Amino acid sequence: MAATLANGGICPITGERVLSAEAVRNTLSLMHSCGMYDFSGQMAFHVGLPAKSGVSGAILLVIPSVMGVLCWAPPLDRVGNSVKGIHFCQELVSFFNFHNYDNLRHFVKKQDPRRKSGDDRVCFFNSLSYISLGIQATLLKLTVWGEILLKRPYFPSK
Numbered sequence: 001m002a003a004t005l006a007n008g009g010i011c012p013i014t015g016e017r018v019l020s021a022e023a024v025r026n027t028l029s030l031m032h033s034c035g036m037y038d039f040s041g042q043m044a045f046h047v048g049l050p051a052k053s054g055v056s057g058a059i060l061l062v063i064p065s066v067m068g069v070l071c072w073a074p075p076l077d078r079v080g081n082s083v084k085g086i087h088f089c090q091e092l093v094s095f096f097n098f099h100n101y102d103n104l105r106h107f108v109k110k111q112d113p114r115r116k117s118g119d120d121r122v123c124f125f126n127s128l129s130y131i132s133l134g135i136q137a138t139l140l141k142l143t144v145w146g147e148i149l150l151k152r153p154y155f156p157s158k
Contacts, residue, residue: 002060002068005050028062038079039086047089048099059085063098066113 003012005027009019019027031050036043036059043051052060057074059082069092073084093099097110 002062002070004068005062006064006066006068008065028064031060031062036081036086039077039081043086043089047093048101049089049093051089053081053085055080057082057085059089061089061092066098 004010004018005024009021009024010017028050031052032040032044034040035050035052037053039053047061050062050064054060055076056072057076058070058072061069061071063069071082071085071088073082073088075083077083077086093102093110095110097103097112102110
């Protein structure tokens with residue numbers, strides 16, 4: 001579902017439109033404003049991406065036009081969000097410029113996988129795999145530019 005939302009309502013596996021553009025916009029707006037319970041404001045400030053958490057320890061994260069991520073990593077914090085899942089989201093935006101307002105800060109030295117080609121896309125996925133393994137979160141699906149890629153871990157020099 002995260003990948004479909006990131007892909008504007010089109011399932012990246014089948015290519016079928018399953019959600020209207022309006023439904024996607026409304027869903028992402030709600031996820032951004034209240035999808036993380038009482039932590040939603042902090043999530044919007046620190047991560048800047050739409051997300052939805054569940055009491056099972058799952059966090060569904062959407063990076064519009066890039067990818068959808070589901071990580072599952074109990075235990076939960078006091079408001080019912082995955083502690084490791086939130087940490088994953090924060091690490092993701094500390095390494096890549098996915099926060100909604102990162103592009104306004106031209107001096108930021110974060111990687112932008114949207115402006116890369118070929119081999120650099122592989123490095124992006126490998127880096128993301130490393131981040132997810134580092135916090136023991138389960139990364140169920142990565143979808144970027146309509147392609148699904150799973151490669152061996154890449155260890156960034158961070």
